[in-house]
Amino acid sequence: MTTTPAEQAAMRRALTLAATPGVPLGPNPRVGCVLLDAEGVEIAEGFHRGAGTPHAEVAALTEAGEAARGATAVVTLEPCNHTGRTGPCVEALIAAGVRRVVFAQRDPNPEAAGGAAALTAAGIEVEAGVMEPVARGINRAWTFAVENERPFVTWKFATTLDGRSAAADGTSRWISGADARRDTHTLRAECDVLLVGTGTVLIDDPQLTVRDEVDEPVEHQPLRVVMGERDVPADSRIFDAPGEAKHLVTRDPANALRQLRDQGRVHVWLEGGPTLAAAFLKAGLVDEIYAYVAPTFLGAGLNAVGDLGITTVTDQLRWHLKRASVIGTGADATVRLTLHPSKEGI
Structure with a gap:
């Protein structure tokens, strides 16, 4: 079986729906669905709007009503095959x-997988893997977390x-610069946890929120987490800002990620x-780096990363540059380097 031009166009639309801003x-993963009639004309569409809401397929089927009979989804x-x-x-x-059902990415979740086989057993035509790399990109962190049983970790530093x-x-x-800080907030908003150590909270007392272009907190805030064994004052700003915050009393990056994945x-x-950055790097638990490099010198002060236990240049941790972007202009300009630990990245 092969996909038709109408199905390919529908998949592009479904991918756009899956990436709808503001969800x-x-x-749960981001999912989009488009229903086509026998002539390849769209009759309904839907996307998943967050945990507890109808899945994309159900949203589209509800919109279509009886017109869904004989349609292509x-x-x-891959449609889920479990009850959550x-x-x-x-x-x-x-x-x-x-x-007929045409889908992009196979579901890596063993609890939800098996949808394609169940549909085939029911006599429904199934075509799998259409534009799968794009679909995986939309759900890159979710896919990684399911396949690796821990959250994807992005380390940002300036x-x-x-x-x-x-x-x-x-x-x-x-x-x-100011433009780089706005860029950071845009990227922060793609994550569901903002993580710092107790030292950062005790010294800087950050709000650790995602803010918009006018420096106001956005509606949907990631979970703010401070990890470490030192006590954190109850009046720290991390606990006052909008959204949820918590203290993980551990210095072990793997333990912290395990607790977060369980949630x-x-x-x-x-x-x-x-110090925290070095702990995650030494544990091999950093999957992506955003390094903001400003055109300035200090000559002394804190290094961007703590002691990694490396004593010779042949043991250096080498990362692969995926992208370099100049953000801002003049003396306010900052270069953002995007790095992955392997050539392939994710």
Whole structure:
């Protein structure tokens, strides 16, 4: 079987629906669905709007009503075959009488997988893997978390040209320019956890929120987490800002990620100081780096990362540059380097 031009166009639309801005982040993947009639004309569409809401297929089937009978469902993720907060999409598609299902990414979740086989057993044509790399990209953190049983970790730091993240007196605001800080908030919003160490909270007392272009907190805030064994004052600003915050009393990165995964979290934005960054790097638990390099020198002060136990240049941790972007202009310009630990990345 092969896909028709109408099905390919429908998949592109479904992928756009899956990436709809403003959907609250959560433990579920982003999914879009488009229903086509026998002539390849769109009759309905839907997308998943967050945990506890109807899945994309059910939203589209509800919109289509009886017109779904004999239709083709084009969906970005293999229809689920289990009951969670909502029922199995496989059963909904079978009950609606669809004739054919075209999907992009196979479901890596063993609890929800098996949808394609169940649809085939019910006599429904199934085409898998259509534009799968694009679908995986939309759900890159969720896919990684399911396949690796831990959240995806993005480490962000700002540094001077001589590798300093703070001056000798401890001050660090602001190394990067205003445009780079706005860029950081845009990228922060793609994560469902913002993580720092107790040292950062005790020294900087950050709000650790995602803010918009006018510096106001956005509606849907990631979980703010401070990890470490030192006590954190109850009046720290991390606990006052909108949204939820918590203290994980552990110094072990693997333990912290395990606790966060158990809570359904899939993407951690690591923004702690050099000690916490070094702990995650040494544990091999950083999957992506955003390094903001400002055209400045300090000459002394905190390094961007702590001691990694490396004593010779042949043991250096080498990362692969995926992208370099200049953000801002003039003396306010900052270079953002996007790095992955392997050539392939994710």
